[in-house]
Amino acid sequence: xxxxxxxxxxxxxxxxxxxxxxxxxxxxxxxxxxxxxxxxxxxxxxxxxxxxxxxxxxxxxxxxxxxxxxxxxxxxxxxxxxxxxxxxxxxxxxxxxxxxxxxxxxxxxxxxxxxxxxxxxxxxxxxxxxxxxxxxxxxxxxxxxxxxxxxxxxxxxxxxxxxxxxxxxxxxxxxxxxxxxxxxxxxxxxxxxxxxxxxxxxxxxxxxxxxxxxxxxxxxxxxxxxxxxxxxxxxxxxxxxxxxxxxxxxxxxxxxxxxxxxxxxxxxxxxxxxxxxxxxxxxxxxxxxxxxxxxxxxxxxxxxxxxxxxxxxxxxxxxxxxxxxxxxxxxxxxxxxxxxxxxxx
Numbered sequence: 001x002x003x004x005x006x007x008x009x010x011x012x013x014x015x016x017x018x019x020x021x022x023x024x025x026x027x028x029x030x031x032x033x034x035x036x037x038x039x040x041x042x043x044x045x046x047x048x049x050x051x052x053x054x055x056x057x058x059x060x061x062x063x064x065x066x067x068x069x070x071x072x073x074x075x076x077x078x079x080x081x082x083x084x085x086x087x088x089x090x091x092x093x094x095x096x097x098x099x100x101x102x103x104x105x106x107x108x109x110x111x112x113x114x115x116x117x118x119x120x121x122x123x124x125x126x127x128x129x130x131x132x133x134x135x136x137x138x139x140x141x142x143x144x145x146x147x148x149x150x151x152x153x154x155x156x157x158x159x160x161x162x163x164x165x166x167x168x169x170x171x172x173x174x175x176x177x178x179x180x181x182x183x184x185x186x187x188x189x190x191x192x193x194x195x196x197x198x199x200x201x202x203x204x205x206x207x208x209x210x211x212x213x214x215x216x217x218x219x220x221x222x223x224x225x226x227x228x229x230x231x232x233x234x235x236x237x238x239x240x241x242x243x244x245x246x247x248x249x250x251x252x253x254x255x256x257x258x259x260x261x262x263x264x265x266x267x268x269x270x271x272x273x274x275x276x277x278x279x280x281x282x283x284x285x286x287x288x289x290x291x292x293x294x295x296x297x298x299x300x301x302x303x304x305x306x307x308x309x310x311x312x313x314x315x316x317x318x319x320x321x322x323x324x325x326x327x328x329x330x331x332x333x334x335x336x337x338x339x340x341x342x343x344x345x
């Protein structure tokens with residue numbers, strides 16, 4: 001904290017009960033908390049040495065472009081350096097009061113959550129990030145006690161209460177301040193989360209497809225079809241289930257790549273990808289299956305001695321119209337489970 005930014009370099013975020021000034025350098029330099037008339041915990045706007053601040057920004061020199069998201073006081077700042085770029089989003093969340101009337105906008109009241117959310121996403125390359133949390137209570141008069149409470153976060157004790165700082169990075173606490181430094185990479189996958197979510201999603205997919213066949217909803221059983229690559233019918237079912245499980249597990253990486261690229265992972269986004277996946281399987285995958293499966297007949301040449309299995313046809317309609325429903329349902333569930341369980345890195 002060397003110099004005072006110009007007043008025009010500050011943006012304002014708030015929750016109708018408190019407000020904070022955020023500089024273009026990613027530093028919160030003014031905040032009275034938890035209300036407008038409360039003493040400050042960040043006042044570097046007045047005193048760079050003793051006022052207190054919270055900073056989240058790249059270490060290396062970079063250019064900055066900022067904007068308010070449409071119809072909000074949510075600040076989005078894009079930091080671009082020679083090695084990459086990151087996007088920082090700052091906001092104070094609010095929620096609509098349960099007693100508000102939806103029939104009249106004038107009666108709606110916004111209830112603050114008394115939180116500040118700082119979200120940082122690496123959009124390209126690799127960027128080293130520095131985070132400094134140095135609160136000072138009562139306009140810089142008091143240095144609060146900061147205690148690391150492991151997974152609960154940092155506990156900050158003021159004269160009039162307690163605040164918490166939670167994040168996904170380890171902090172180093174020293175004399176009333178905390179700091180952290182990490183390297184962020186664009187598209188960096190959360191491998192442990194993929195292993196867990198991909199396995200559960202594929203189990204759900206394989207189970208739904210097998211169940212649909214067992215209930216007579218469709219004559220197509222994709223896991224069994226994969227197993228019939230071997231001529232041993234006794235081994236076809238367990239082998240096909242295992243092959244389909246591994247195939248779906250690997251294929252879930254494509255979902256995760258999309259989640260990471262869009263910086264979004266939730267059930268409905270996964271469901272939409274799953275529906276697109278099902279459409280691809282029914283149109284492209286089913287048409288290619290006879291040429292890839294060593295025991296499946298071709299619609300053009302018909303069955304021969306080594307190729308007796310009925311081909312699925314376009315959209316797998318040879319196996320019944322309900323096959324469409326079962327495939328779309330199974331892939332939608334696959335995507336929804338994967339999207340809801342996968343955690344972005």
